[in-house]
Amino acid sequence: TFKFPWGIWTSPHDPCYHPDGRPRHCLSEFINAAYGVSVNASHSLQGPDNDSNITTLTDLHNPHNLTCWMTHTGPDTGDWVLTLPLGRRFEITYISLQFCHQGEPSDPISISILKSMDYGRTWRPMQHYSSNCLENFRLPSQTIAKTRHQETEPLCSDPRPLQRQRGGMVLAFSTLDGRPSSPDFDYSPTLQDWVTATDIRVVLQPPAFTSPAQAPLALSDLQVGGRCKCNGHASRCRRDDAGHAVCVCEHHTAGPDCDVCEDFYFDRPWHRATPTHPNPCVACECNGHSNKCRFSMEVFQQSGRRSGGVCQKCRHHTAGRHCQYCQNGYTRDHSKPLNHRKACQPCQCHPLGAVGRWCNQTSGQCLCRDGVTGLRCNRCAPGYKQGRSPLRPCIRNNDNARISCQRCLNMLFLSWSVLKVQVKGMERSGPWWQFSISVQTVFRIGSTSRVRRGPQSLWVPDRDLGCGCPALHVGRTFLLIGAEEGERGWGPEESRLVADRSTLALQWREHWSPKLRGFRGQLKPAARSAAGGAHHLRLCSR
Template sequence: MGLILTNMLLVLVMCFITSVLTVNENFLKMFENQQTPVDPCYNEDRPRRCMPDFENAAFGVPVKASSTCGLHSQMQYCEAPEPGATPQCHICDDRQPKYRFPANHLTDLNNPNNVTCWRSEPLPPVTSMNAPPDNVTLVLTLGKKYELTYVSLQFCPYTPKPDSIAIFKSMDYGKTWQPFQFYSSQCRRVYGRPNRATITKTNEQEARCTDAHRYTGGENLGFGQSSRIAFSTLEGRPSALDFDTSAVLQDWVTATDIKVVFNRLHMPIEDVSDNLDSILVDEHFHSKHLDEDNQTREPSVQLVNEMAVENDEKGNPKVSVVNSEMSTNGIMNAYHQVTHQYAVADFAVGGRCKCNGHASHCVADRDGKLTCECKHNTAGRDCERCKPFHFDRPWGRATAKDANECKACECNQHARKCRFNMELYKLSGRVSGGVCLKCRHYTAGRHCHYCREGYYRDPTKQITHRKACKPCDCHPIGASGKTCNQATGQCPCKDGVIGITCNRCAKGYQQSRSHIAPCIKIPVVQMMATEEDSDDYTGEDPDSSAAGDQCGKCKAATKRLNLNKYCKRDYAIMARVMSRIDGEEDEHTKGWVRFMINVDVIYKKASISRLRKGPMHMMVPVSDLACKCPKIKAGKSYLFLGREKDDSPGGMASSSLGVTQRSIVIEWKDEWDQRMRRFRRRARKCK
């Protein structure tokens, strides 16, 4: 029996494991079939313009109203359900949900079958243009910059359209306000502006005023139905078709807050009494009829003269009005029976969250503030700047042609900060304008691309390596300075001192105890005079002329230079002796000393010559150098004149410049430059 139970238990366990594996397999397949959501800000890997969805930015956003019916105490309002009908009166009381007309009804769900309204407190009828304006204000705070397409107000049924309305916008969260649009039957009288002024490219940010009878954006839908105004922000603006390139219009449609000020519900009675029939049409009390001859008929006189208060079927107080026939004066009294108040069912603002083409969504940040989810290496609530270290090109709004993605600065991984320089950007052909700041790892330059003073490049490492620059490490006694050659690391050595760091004495020198001259020349025991050199080149072996380390007298003529000597030499250069290079000798360089020089100026060279500006090697016979013929010191500049035929080991095939005691070597002075240039101009006279 126990064995049977054990087998049944094993079967159940296996079934359970099989079912779990099947579920897991299906679960994994479900994720495999899911595709990575497409980022609208990129086309594959290429950036492109992207924008948040168009929306009603006012939906669900609280509105501040300067006046709300029944907010502080119970009030009564009256309205006519149809033309010529007896006005019906009701109450508004914020303490009772059924009779509340709060400002949040302006931005709730606009359901035509269940219209919710905001109502202002009743207003006294205006009988004179000198009376102060109504000035009931609605303020909508969007919480972020939006680019608006329209502002719309839908009025409640059975209520008149206000005669004069002013719409303002703010771009700084309510600190300052700018006129956006005006509506009035008397634009110049109320707002001091012409009716339907023409907008040109010179005044595209100017608010217009539109006649009150034409601002609905369409005709009234009929008595008892809502009327609407709709202000289009770009309508009539000449640059609307070039919106991407119009900074003026981009600024014009940008807003963080919208303020609507109702200035007049009606024009004063004294100003419209001559046109009473028109008023009665607007208030739905009277209809004017014209006969075939366009003659005005007598107005109907079924109007109000008495009010009564009674309870409705549910026991709520209701104020009714008794009708009777009245004269024209009675008509005016009936005009006052309908409550003067503003009533709006829907306040809509259409637009997009402003992200300058660099984001497709706006989300709430940690502080609850609406912020763009920036792409293209941009930053800010509106993606209005490049994010840190991406300043190689200027920030720009994304367009259909160019996403204007911000580019990272090129600092070879040696800097964390950079700045933008417009002059450099223009000089680069509008390619790169970033300048690296606070280069690390001993680098310097706009891109941290070379070593700073006192350091030199390690040729074994890439410039991006954190140890690409090594310290010069010049010997404190043997070197004449702490700054070495940034390419080779060669320190400037004192006379008689050699080595990359100037840490040993050259051949023919011995160490002294002086910090000023750490290496002194070994005294020559035997001196023997030889014949003076002439300007004629004999081509004799330099080793044989100084055999036995016997020094003759250096010819004094080398200190004197004339056009004849200039003409007899193959080359004339000014070069700086960088350092002496000691190393193993081969069969060609035996008996010669190698120097590294930098050729700064070439005054003369043969048509077929190996001379080039820049660093090159120079060879000097050991015997000539020991006799200081020529006398050469590292770190100094000299004027060299000589022949290239046989003056170096290997002759013309050699890549080194040969200098012997037959060459003219003069320590350089600045005044030599003019003389050499003069010789070069007169060189055509050479024989």
């Protein structure tokens, strides 16, 4: 067994692999694709032949016992058309016709060879034969394409002299003879397309004037030599359950022609194999956490054309292009390898000491509240002691007062500004977020504040908004407690309204309104009303 970056193979003696297991360019068997296939014969004027499915042209050829198909004689002129369906895409090397008579035809004939690449829907000429090419096909007589542009266009030449073989005279057409790029066939998509066919058609044009004594044209054999089109990724072509010929694809390719990559092998774009570059399909690197991925050309280009696979549906609480990160709320367990199904473990953050349930994905460090420390935020920092409030689990040692939630809210109302605002929009500005708000009611402002009703800009540090404090949402109305005009020196300018993690944002409740209207002179009733909505508070402190 051999292991490489592109996968593992256990058959190093396969023609598609080197003895050491490395992939290499391979070809399917060279066959007569016409053997045993019925030929459809029809006349341009008379219609289908009486026996339109002819097998005498494609049976086992025996020069000592020829089976011949003959054109019908008569006064009607017109073309005989022989159509051979190959059943799949082949790369054709030659097409040959063997005549039953032993000598050259006494009368001139014209023959056209056409191909279809879409199972007979459209046809394209490949070669014309005539003793008078200019008159019959309006083409000059030539056997070699003069330019690379012309090498995928049909040529016309005189078929005589024919090749003599046992059993009769043979007309053979080679698809690459006279094509300037033929030595570089493996690297020429143009020529590869030129020799590809699903069906072959031979059109026999008898001479314009025939004598009653003229012998009919007789053919004994039609051969189409070529290989299944497997794009260099298969050495065998077999029949599937439906009877269709399919390539036995290697190099982790798939499809009838090995022309796509099989599932999960999308790290690089598919390419045809060449003698110098086998171009196998490469598996995506998902660290064992996914069996599904897609190819991204953008990622491939950004990687220097080395890797373009993007993993999908990462499992085991992983995320990222390679499933190499942990999801939010999980951290890396470095005692286990990255491909272990338990490589990501839930964050072990203390429910009171930590802000939220997320932690650093690498170190596991939770985001602690003010006065709390430890990897899991489960103990008080030096200079702090345990308090009784769930919002302040640790308080300073010199803070002897046991402040209840009710008194804490009263203190906030007494010392900070209180505003009713509606959030209109938000946009980022460097390390800040700028919220467009409408101040609907000013219940209280600081001694130095100049906040008025109407449109305002509220500035929130990105580090605070990232952990959800204050919890502001566009389109909602809030009671904002503690937003000041640069009192803490955190604003980009002293005149700007700033909210940070110490600011409370309570989603507005209409039943607060009558109590807060008298807030300017009577703070306690308003504080009690706001305390009733304490379960809506979201504080965030270190």
